[in-house]
Amino acid sequence: MSDAFQLEELDGSIALLTLNLPEKKVNTLSQAVLAELAKWIGQLAKRTDLRGLLFRSGKPGQFIAGADLKELATLAYASQEQVGQAIDFGHKLYSGIARLPFPTVALIDGNCMGGGTELALAFDERIATATPETKIQLPEVNIGLLPAWGGTQRLPRLIGLNAIEVICGGQPLSAKKAAELGVIFDAVPADRLVDEGRRLIDYFQESGEWKRRREQARQPLGLSPDQFTFAFATAEGLLQSKTKGQYPAPLAALKAIKEGCNLPLEQGLEAEKRVALELFGSPIAANLIGIFFMKNRLAHDPGVDRTDVKPGQVDRVGVVGSGLMGAGIAAAHARSGIPTAMVDVDDARLAAGIKQAEEVVLSRIKIGRAAPMDLADMLAELSTSTGHGILADRDVVIEAITENEEAKVATYKQLAGVLKEGTILASNTSTISITRMAAAAPDPSRFVGMHFFSPVDRMELVEVIRGEATSDETVATIVALAKRIRKTPIVVRDCAGFLVNRVLFPYMNEALLLLQEGVPMDAIDKAATTFGMPVGPIALHDMVGLDTSFFAGKVLAAAYPDRATMPALLKDLVKAGRLGKKTGAGFRAHGGKSSKPAADPAFAPILEAHRTGSESTLNAAEITDRLFLPMLLEATRVLEEGIVREPADVDMGLILGIGFPPFRGGILRWCDAEGAGKIVDRLERFATLGKRYEPTETLTRHAQTGATFYPVPKATLA
Ligand code: NAD
DSSP states (O other): OOSSEEEEEETTTEEEEEEOOTTOSSOOBOHHHHHHHHHHHHHHHTOSSOSEEEEEESBTTEEEOOBOHHHHHHHTTOOHHHHHHHHHHHHHHHHHHHTOSSOEEEEEOSEEETHHHHHHHTSSEEEEEOSTTOEEEOOGGGGTOOOTTTHHHHHHHHHTTHHHHHHHHOOOEEHHHHHHHTSSSEEEOGGGHHHHHHHHHHHHHHHOHHHHHHHHHHSOOOOOHHHHHHHHHHHHHHHHHHHTTTOHHHHHHHHHHHHHHTSOHHHHHHHHHHHHHHHTTOHHHHHHHHHHHHHHHHHHOOSSSOTTOOOOOOOOEEEEOOSHHHHHHHHHHHHTTOOEEEEOSSHHHHHHHHHHHHHHHHHHHHTTSSOHHHHHHHHHHEEEESSSGGGTTOSEEEEOOOSOHHHHHHHHHHHHTTSOTTOEEEEOOSSSOHHHHHTTSSOGGGEEEEEEOSSTTTOOEEEEEEOTTOOHHHHHHHHHHHHHTTOEEEEEEOOTTTTHHHHHHHHHHHHHHHHHHTOOHHHHHHHHHHHTOSSOHHHHHHHHOHHHHHHHHHHHHHHOTTTOOOOHHHHHHHHTTOOBGGGTBSSSBOSSSSSSOBOOTTHHHHHHTTOSOSSOOOOHHHHHHHHHHHHHHHHHHHHHTTSSSSHHHHHHHHHHHHOOOGGGTOHHHHHHHHOHHHHHHHHHTTGGGGGGGSOOHHHHHHHHHOOOSSOOOOOOOO
């Protein structure tokens, strides 16, 4: 046997089995580890001298992080037979644990995820440490799978119908919540874990209670027909509306629970396997697993290729501008315990900024995501001033003043006399060149873009834009800082629109051109939402503000004149003061009796003046192509120009920045799935529209050679 497990005996009669993968930060359940566990269980099953088994992790604060990541990746491409074998193996192993001839208790300290949770569920009981690090979770539905090593069967038998939310929601449970639900027996201090486990074994032996529990765990859940119908119909309705038919995993997990819970456990496990086989290997599961890996890569990406570059220390941060973005950025830092100074031109604006920062925490308190103390903690880290002097000791200063190059440059010049040696100056600009503005910064090598998205507290993405002179140290420091405030940074080279707005713009623009051609705005928005976008492009224009769209559009049209045009319609709407939601009218009317935007008769004459066609003959699929193909082409140009380092950067940027549908895995994954050859054929249909629909070099090559943006891993499951 290898050395993943160690067996000790406590008091000569209780076995303590410890999992501690050598030289690994976390324990994961690879096939090799599971095979080793199976041998240990086989040996323990023969022992007649033991009174009980305790199982724990040898890594403090880390129980089991779930399946091995590399093996998980191959799962998406494994054959049905291979997946079936993997499920059988897990079922057999965990059932073996559930049949050991003595009571068993899993001791959970730290993250307990996926297959690790299912393993713990095979024990007679579980005790966990009452620490914030301890989280018990079945996250499989988040990556398009379901817990198929008994999770969908053992959890309902343990906690009844509450299991539906835990399994189909895929969210973690704290130790306290797990104890309330009955997932664990108790939550105890870490240093009491083994002793409490021992006591529980003693109790089980004295009372014989473990035998009764085991018997119950093997039985059907025993829901009455009424309970059964009501519970599953309600859950199904809820999940249908939440997943809009685009995410099959939560509904499949529900189906597994439904088909198995009123049967004896053994048959329930068969039902689980049956449903899992329908789900695993689906393209959606492959896309969601892909996203999981892309996120994981970004979490570990230092942002630079050089391995000798380390991020600098950041103890204090400054933010210039306390408007919508500045206040959000300051709050994000202060909430993460970083002393933050916020500067604006007068006290009234600073007061508004503080109020907005408070709102961020108050809204989190309301939904139970923050405690009242967090507000005081955040405010303690936040200081304000109308002068620049407060920025003199800052390691990083983020500029978030009005989008005006002259004003920004003037501010940088003023800061030159104030900032200490070594301070990094970052700009939150959405449209202005970082390379150009760097010339006015105190030190161009320590000047960088740090592009947050609105609303800052909810949007996870930060584009880190490196100008021509930006140093690796600066990039690495800002990437590390963004991670510290729980954002996902993506490093982007300087170009108009950076990554996200550059790729979004052709899609937003095309929506307006379609409108001018005579396609109804509802049909345009519907095509986008049916594709999976959270809102359609016309609705999005109204949300971001038509003045903002117009301004950004002008910058992008100037930068990419061969393919970007500025629809005159937008200019006229701005001129007419129709700026979208914020002024009550844009493409649609806002703020009427219904909270929903409505068709606005006053818009028709403005559109009429710009009509290029009367009635469009495009069908829904063609409208979808008109919207997304220019987005795809721009994404391939971004890659060709080396604006980002990997296809995954583009896809994650779009998923996190504009809500590109995760089930599609990103625009480049979508291209892989559709096939570049077919995309090139479909572009042909719009060839008369010019460069906007001309296949790029990369796309043409992919179409000719069958190459893909993402390699297809070979299945290695035994
Ligand atoms: P805003 O108008 O809400 O806030 C700007 C703030 O800067 C105001 O409080 C203003 O008083 C202050 N200010 C102006 N000149 C100043 C100076 N010289 N010194 C100190 N403070 C000054 O604007 P916003 O929406 O927060 O945008 C700020 C920046 O963030 C812009 O560069 C914008 O392009 C960028 N951005 C905005 C969004 C968005 O959705 N609003 C998204 C990403 C990036």
